Amino acid sequence: MKSWMILVLIALPLLGNAELVVVTGSNSGITSLTENEVRQLFSGQLKSVAGKRLQPLDLPSNSTDREAFYAKLMGRSPEQMRAYWTRLIFTGQGKPPREVTNAQELTSLVGTGEYIGYLSAEAATGNVKVLYRLQ
Amino acid sequence: MRLTSIAAAGLIAATGVAWAETLEERLAVTEGRLAALEAQSLVSEKFRFHGFLTLGMQRTSDITGVVFDPMLGPIPDQPITYRGSDSKTWDLREFSRAGLRMETDINDRTGAVFQFLASGTNDYDAELQWAYLSYDINPELVWRAGRLVLPTYMHSQYTQASYAYPWIELPSQVYATLPVNTMEGMDLTWNFNTGDVGHALNVTWGTANVPTDVGRYIVNNQASINLKSFVGNLSTRVSYSIGQTDLDLPDLSAVMGPNLAPYSLDGSFGYFVSIGAQYDNGKLLVISELIELSVNSPYSWFPKQTAGYVTAGYRFGRLMPHLTWSAVETDSDTNCAAAPDPASCGALTAQNVARSKSWTLGTRFDLDTGIALKAEASSYYDFTDDTTVNAALFSGVPTSGDVLVFRLAVDAAF
Numbered sequence: 008m009k010s011w012m013i014l015v016l017i018a019l020p021l022l023g024n025a026e027l028v029v030v031t032g033s034n035s036g037i038t039s040l041t042e043n044e045v046r047q048l049f050s051g052q053l054k055s056v057a058g059k060r061l062q063p064l065d066l067p068s069n070s071t072d073r074e075a076f077y078a079k080l081m082g083r084s085p086e087q088m089r090a091y092w093t094r095l096i097f098t099g100q101g102k103p104p105r106e107v108t109n110a111q112e113l114t115s116l117v118g119t120g121e122y123i124g125y126l127s128a129e130a131a132t133g134n135v136k137v138l139y140r141l142q
Numbered sequence: 143m144r145l146t147s148i149a150a151a152g153l154i155a156a157t158g159v160a161w162a163e164t165l166e167e168r169l170a171v172t173e174g175r176l177a178a179l180e181a182q183s184l185v186s187e188k189f190r191f192h193g194f195l196t197l198g199m200q201r202t203s204d205i206t207g208v209v210f211d212p213m214l215g216p217i218p219d220q221p222i223t224y225r226g227s228d229s230k231t232w233d234l235r236e237f238s239r240a241g242l243r244m245e246t247d248i249n250d251r252t253g254a255v256f257q258f259l260a261s262g263t264n265d266y267d268a269e270l271q272w273a274y275l276s277y278d279i280n281p282e283l284v285w286r287a288g289r290l291v292l293p294t295y296m297h298s299q300y301t302q303a304s305y306a307y308p309w310i311e312l313p314s315q316v317y318a319t320l321p322v323n324t325m326e327g328m329d330l331t332w333n334f335n336t337g338d339v340g341h342a343l344n345v346t347w348g349t350a351n352v353p354t355d356v357g358r359y360i361v362n363n364q365a366s367i368n369l370k371s372f373v374g375n376l377s378t379r380v381s382y383s384i385g386q387t388d389l390d391l392p393d394l395s396a397v398m399g400p401n402l403a404p405y406s407l408d409g410s411f412g413y414f415v416s417i418g419a420q421y422d423n424g425k426l427l428v429i430s431e432l433i434e435l436s437v438n439s440p441y442s443w444f445p446k447q448t449a450g451y452v453t454a455g456y457r458f459g460r461l462m463p464h465l466t467w468s469a470v471e472t473d474s475d476t477n478c479a480a481a482p483d484p485a486s487c488g489a490l491t492a493q494n495v496a497r498s499k500s501w502t503l504g505t506r507f508d509l510d511t512g513i514a515l516k517a518e519a520s521s522y523y524d525f526t527d528d529t530t531v532n533a534a535l536f537s538g539v540p541t542s543g544d545v546l547v548f549r550l551a552v553d554a555a556f
Contacts, residue, residue, distance in 0.1 A: 093555040
């Protein structure tokens with residue numbers, strides 16, 4: 008086994024524990040969000056902030072950052088989030104966050120100013136603005 | 143046109159490696175791939191599909207009791223069934239069903255939704271449960287018109303998608319009280335916040351029209367208002383519905399039966415109230431709901447129903463055991479003595495009173511995201527009091543010691 012593979016394997020569990028940040032486009036007028044607002048935005052209960060529509064984005068379902076995000080924010084597992092969205096989907100009261108394929112797609116989508124997403128703090132580039140930090 | 147561009151982009155992507163030598167060429171390959179992906183995502187976003195599927199089974203312990211025969215009166219020591227399930231075989235129809243939902247955006251603000259349900263209890267004949275247009279007046283205010291599922295109970299609008307809740311059967315003493323669940327009409331939902339508390343206020347108006355064993359049950363000017371509020375792990379829901387009920391009862395005197403026509407409902411005012419709360423911190427889950435149903439009927443033959451349940455569950459990783467206590471009772475404050483035929487009036491009341499309590503011990507195991515295995519056992523008791531002799535959900539009044547119902551199910555949602 009090559010040494011870089013070992014390094015990746017060691018680093019994998021750590022990725023889930025990396026600090027996560029909620030971001031939007033760097034040109035957005037919104038400067039910060041409260042924990043309650045983030046929670047409501049990512050559970051479809053809040054659809055706009057300061058009169059501006061904000062749609063949440065999800066990382067792919069196999070992403071450890073996604074699992075860590077909902078575990079830290081709401082204490083919910085992926086199964087619990089699926090059950091939660093099942094309720095909203097089949098009553099037409101909401102649709103789950105649009106799923107992106109990777110952090111790059113997330114960064115480019117939030118750049119339009121209509122979306123918010125979450126990333127590990129290291130992946131947050133200069134193109135995004137941090138609105139909330141999950142401890 | 144779009145298909146050709148996808149094919150072309152795919153071809154470029156497939157053959158690209160061989161000739162992509164300069165930076166510009168590689169860039170072109172990447173752009174081609176991106177265009178293909180974008181085209182694909184446009185197609186997949188035009189229509190959104192969601193579905194749910196349940197295979198469930200139910201059987202009872204050996205239950206005996208009193209069955210009421212219209213001609214012979216009460217007959218003791220008869221086998222009793224629970225909602226069509228008995229002790230001899232597993233009933234695989236009661237909970238088995240499949241649903242498919244299609245959504246499309248007509249424009250930025252307008253969408254259309256169709257949702258079909260095929261259930262074992264209905265021989266898997268597909269029925270259209272939801273079919274509506276929705277219009278976003280603004281992000282917080284949504285108007286919908288068409289065929290909608292009534293938002294009477296806390297879990298009403300997703301009763302069929304059982305992946306969404308912990309039980310196999312929603313507490314039946316509560317969820318079996320109303321014969322109607324869909325209407326043609328419209329609703330308006332407003333999402334707003336007061337401080338840290340979020341709210342969704344929903345008002346509905348329409349007509350419900352369903353066939354029942356005794357005749358067509360029509361509720362005109364069915365109007366409801368319900369308010370859901372949520373803060374942190376707690377959510378509450380208050381709902382109040384009113385309607386004018388029509389139910390034509392037959393005159394059976396030609397076939398030596400009673401004349402039930404004087405007891406028909408004709409624009410009779412009725413109301414339904416539901417108050418519920420749910421607490422879920424990810425580990426501990428507590429759900430409770432209380433309902434009341436009343437219809438103004440001739441000689442007050444239709445009894446007022448009150449029912450409720452409380453459920454507590456605790457998650458150990460993927461496994462969640464849960465315990466539910468549920469009860470229903472009716473207040474049969476009738477005026478049948480003044481009716482032209484007190485016996486028939488009394489018989490109608492007797493058919494509509496209900497009384498029972500139950501404990502349900504269940505467990506849900508999340509096999510993987512989107513699929514859950516469930517098992518539960520319910521024990522029913524306390525079927526009679528001074529005025530009520532009707533176990534409602536059973537084919538007669540059980541008198542045997544243990545009245546147990548067992549259920550197994552696999553649920554999926556995608």
